[in-house]
Amino acid sequence: MQLDRTPCVLGEEARSLVKEAKILVVGAGGIGCEVLKNLALSGFQDIEIIDLDTIDVSNLNRQFLFRKEHVGKPKAVVARETILGYNPDIKVKAYHDSITSQEYGVNFFKQFSLVLNALDNRAARNHVNRMCLAADIPLIESGTAGYSGQVELIKKGVTQCYECQPKPTQKTYPGCTIRNTPSEPVHCIVWAKHLFNQLFGEEDPDQDVSPDSEDPEAKTEDGHSMTDTGNVKRISTRQWAQEIDYNPTQLFNKFFFEDIEYLLKMENLWKSRKPPVPIKWEEATTDGEKTEVKDDDNIKNTDMKVWSINKCAQVFAKTVDVLKKELSGRNFLVWDKDDQPGMDFVTACANIRSHIFSIQMQSKFSTKSIAGSIIPAIATANAIVAGLVVLHAFRALQEQYERCSAVYLRRKSKFSKFVLAADNELQKANPVCYVCSPKPFVNVFVNTNTMTVKEFENEILKKQLNMIAPDVVLDGKFVVVISSEEGETQANDNKTLVEMSVVEGTVLKCDDFLQNYELQIAVNHYEAKEKDDPLFKVAVNPEDLKAKEDIKNGGANGKKEENHDEDSDDEPTIVENPPEDPQEGSSSKRRKLNPPEDSDDDLIVLDEIIE
Amino acid sequence: MSEQSLSAVEAELYDRQIRLWGIESQEKLRAANVLLINCRGLGCEIAKNILLSGINSLTVLDDSLVTEEEQIKNFFLTKESIGKKLAEAILPKAQSLNPLVKITADCENPVEKNANFFEAFTIIITTGIKTDLVLKLDKICRINKVKLISGDVFGMFGFSVADFLNHEYYEDRVQMLPKKRTQDGSVKTTIQVKGQIDYPELNKVLIFPNTKQSIDAIKKSNRRNGLFFLMLTLLEFRNENGRNPQISTKTDDIEKLKIIKKSIVGLYKISTSIFEDSLFEQSFGEVVPVCAILGGVIAQEVIKAVSHKEITINNIFLLDPVTFNGKEECVGA
Numbered sequence A: 001m002q003l004d005r006t007p008c009v010l011g012e013e014a015r016s017l018v019k020e021a022k023i024l025v026v027g028a029g030g031i032g033c034e035v036l037k038n039l040a041l042s043g044f045q046d047i048e049i050i051d052l053d054t055i056d057v058s059n060l061n062r063q064f065l066f067r068k069e070h071v072g073k074p075k076a077v078v079a080r081e082t083i084l085g086y087n088p089d090i091k092v093k094a095y096h097d098s099i100t101s102q103e104y105g106v107n108f109f110k111q112f113s114l115v116l117n118a119l120d121n122r123a124a125r126n127h128v129n130r131m132c133l134a135a136d137i138p139l140i141e142s143g144t145a146g147y148s149g150q151v152e153l154i155k156k157g158v159t160q161c162y163e164c165q166p167k168p169t170q171k172t173y174p175g176c177t178i179r180n181t182p183s184e185p186v187h188c189i190v191w192a193k194h195l196f197n198q199l200f201g202e203e204d205p206d207q208d209v210s211p212d213s214e215d216p217e218a219k220t221e222d223g224h225s226m227t228d229t230g231n232v233k234r235i236s237t238r239q240w241a242q243e244i245d246y247n248p249t250q251l252f253n254k255f256f257f258e259d260i261e262y263l264l265k266m267e268n269l270w271k272s273r274k275p276p277v278p279i280k281w282e283e284a285t286t287d288g289e290k291t292e293v294k295d296d297d298n299i300k301n302t303d304m305k306v307w308s309i310n311k312c313a314q315v316f317a318k319t320v321d322v323l324k325k326e327l328s329g330r331n332f333l334v335w336d337k338d339d340q341p342g343m344d345f346v347t348a349c350a351n352i353r354s355h356i357f358s359i360q361m362q363s364k365f366s367t368k369s370i371a372g373s374i375i376p377a378i379a380t381a382n383a384i385v386a387g388l389v390v391l392h393a394f395r396a397l398q399e400q401y402e403r404c405s406a407v408y409l410r411r412k413s414k415f416s417k418f419v420l421a422a423d424n425e426l427q428k429a430n431p432v433c434y435v436c437s438p439k440p441f442v443n444v445f446v447n448t449n450t451m452t453v454k455e456f457e458n459e460i461l462k463k464q465l466n467m468i469a470p471d472v473v474l475d476g477k478f479v480v481v482i483s484s485e486e487g488e489t490q491a492n493d494n495k496t497l498v499e500m501s502v503v504e505g506t507v508l509k510c511d512d513f514l515q516n517y518e519l520q521i522a523v524n525h526y527e528a529k530e531k532d533d534p535l536f537k538v539a540v541n542p543e544d545l546k547a548k549e550d551i552k553n554g555g556a557n558g559k560k561e562e563n564h565d566e567d568s569d570d571e572p573t574i575v576e577n578p579p580e581d582p583q584e585g586s587s588s589k590r591r592k593l594n595p596p597e598d599s600d601d602d603l604i605v606l607d608e609i610i611e
Numbered sequence B: 001m002s003e004q005s006l007s008a009v010e011a012e013l014y015d016r017q018i019r020l021w022g023i024e025s026q027e028k029l030r031a032a033n034v035l036l037i038n039c040r041g042l043g044c045e046i047a048k049n050i051l052l053s054g055i056n057s058l059t060v061l062d063d064s065l066v067t068e069e070e071q072i073k074n075f076f077l078t079k080e081s082i083g084k085k086l087a088e089a090i091l092p093k094a095q096s097l098n099p100l101v102k103i104t105a106d107c108e109n110p111v112e113k114n115a116n117f118f119e120a121f122t123i124i125i126t127t128g129i130k131t132d133l134v135l136k137l138d139k140i141c142r143i144n145k146v147k148l149i150s151g152d153v154f155g156m157f158g159f160s161v162a163d164f165l166n167h168e169y170y171e172d173r174v175q176m177l178p179k180k181r182t183q184d185g186s187v188k189t190t191i192q193v194k195g196q197i198d199y200p201e202l203n204k205v206l207i208f209p210n211t212k213q214s215i216d217a218i219k220k221s222n223r224r225n226g227l228f229f230l231m232l233t234l235l236e237f238r239n240e241n242g243r244n245p246q247i248s249t250k251t252d253d254i255e256k257l258k259i260i261k262k263s264i265v266g267l268y269k270i271s272t273s274i275f276e277d278s279l280f281e282q283s284f285g286e287v288v289p290v291c292a293i294l295g296g297v298i299a300q301e302v303i304k305a306v307s308h309k310e311i312t313i314n315n316i317f318l319l320d321p322v323t324f325n326g327k328e329e330c331v332g333a
């Protein structure tokens, strides 16, 4: 006879629910591996896993279903094999695929008793949220970042959904800060990545690295900008670099001497700032000891130490040469934090610029964290959160939803006794949520004169509103603006919104068939006035746009914070910012406890961080 | 392995955690020698997490033979392991988690070990043992400056008790400095803050009726987290019966637990309402996801204790089986 693996404390009814349940685990990364192990050892007998990723060496310190010989293989497939080793008598199906693919429609989701999210990015979380709402299947959402994490039940009509509260957007940096007046290492790192793209990457006019003479701060009293007196070259950086055959000395002197000299002429910028100090190749390379640039195995010397200016200059020259060769025969290179020449180039350039602006220089190791937006991840936090996910699953299967309030894992602090802090009750849905309310509605603010239909589809409907394949008609007029059928509305793609009669006050009916999601969009004509204004905005209530700023500076995901420290009799609260909390600069008195919601793993490309 | 020079291979493998706790912590971890007493449901979770973290060596001391019941909840075991010595049976799968760690199996009874066996370790972790052995180990550990953490899972309930001696730690704090220059916001710097926790000896923490321990150490009992007394009751059950409560003898065991509870609340002069008797119903078996939670918490405490990075829990951790709150409770200080 088979031994019963279901926990005996659950009671007969719950134990048979566990045995009969069919579970979908979305993501087989850090949390996913732990969840799958817990399911297989807790008597679940029918499990499906979906993950698009393949296994990387840097996963192995926590994604314990995988071993070194599995590097390069699909996570879902290897995870399946390993948990079948724990319990060969269960049914496990693996999909090496994206959950946002058209194949996984509402009917696919409907076959499950429960969906467990173990994802690492917001777009996929939003999508699964909508699929589970549409299929009316309970979803347990989870995430970790460093020592922190959280688990939360999402159930249509019972709790809030994943998109009920506006999520804080990535920190952005104004263009003039990057180009003219950097004051933090990250500004120089962003600039260095832009420089990479200007020289070797896909050209993007928004990633200019030269001094910005339109900087409002640089304007003189009589309102003149410096454009007409400037010596900014009119040909593109790329063109010029090719003309001089990527001569490192000339490149160096342009970016770190001539451009800086030009910046110094914008005197207004330096009235209350320390002016930058331009540096020439000759000076940089004679400064200090002559260091050899060589690879060795001692990580402390190569990656952990801050390089000298001389070493930066040497690395600059060496990597420019390597990248130039890589570029030949190709249109452009794509920067990747794990690609050594590109990473070395960014480290060198960011540090030279930091030196010029008297900003603290950074090791390659720290530069990589910032440039690659790496969220640190550890096995223990994933194990704890995955344990909570499956404890929630036991309750959700019994429809004891009210016993599934959110639980937060926190970095231990001197000022609180809580390591795990549970909400006292479920978070209720936002009645005007543009996803889960009965009649979803949202305002968009776009320049209807210049934005094309294609841009509207990609930037607003797909990137901002997370639709996969939207159909859009003009409300009441049956004019199809965008169709999800291939080619059907291609003729509209390059038309501006105005040309399609989409103007101030127009209401668009959007429908995403895959997500079974209908949304009414009210179009507002809007033109960015200030240089650093966003190009477009999305909000349920226009007033929310103001409030958004506060959310960004305050609580992690805009949720009201349960006050768990009331009963502690120790010290008073102080302002403190844990290093892993991306909401640094928070003005709140009490330390915010919700973890950042982007989770377990890797990376948001830095490009999203900029404007 | 020496504490110096992390190789490029290690740096790549441990990249995501080094970015959290720093390379110095990683170097201290890779010099640590850890003893784990008993590698069952909770033990295998702890072993997994500390093996992944990259310690120098792990010794597993467990004198049991693998039963079928054990095999189905221990991911280091297979059906072929049944009947074999557990400490040896876990080796292949444990080692495959991290080939860089030296793992040793020891199948002797921990009670019969000489004191000097325990001296060589940086930290000792125990699960599923009786309190008198925990207290005996604590005495040995105190003499030899070895850290100790002991934990258990009873059904949906779990806890850990630590003695990290006079423990010094560092933590990073981000400070915002007001900026003199214009509108660019404030400048942040990271500073290292040093702290120290003086842990009480465990004989001032784990105090039961009918023992010779000093009653003076019982203080502030009314304000204690009620789960502390649930913990004492369950531990005393094991001390008296030589086993954990079993579902097959549920009714009898709950009666025994109620009697033990009565003597404990009498000793501490508190009301029986300090925790609900219904929690006893939740205390049977070793629930896998609860083992995962406690295994994560205990391994994280081991990592912090060994690396001296981040503040540790002082000195008891209690997981609430109903709300899932997990709180620190400082007892005996």
Ligand SMILES: [Zn+2]
Residues within 6 Å of the ligand: A160, A161, A162, A163, A164, A165, A429, A430, A433, A434, A435, A436, A437
């Ligand atoms: Zn919602």
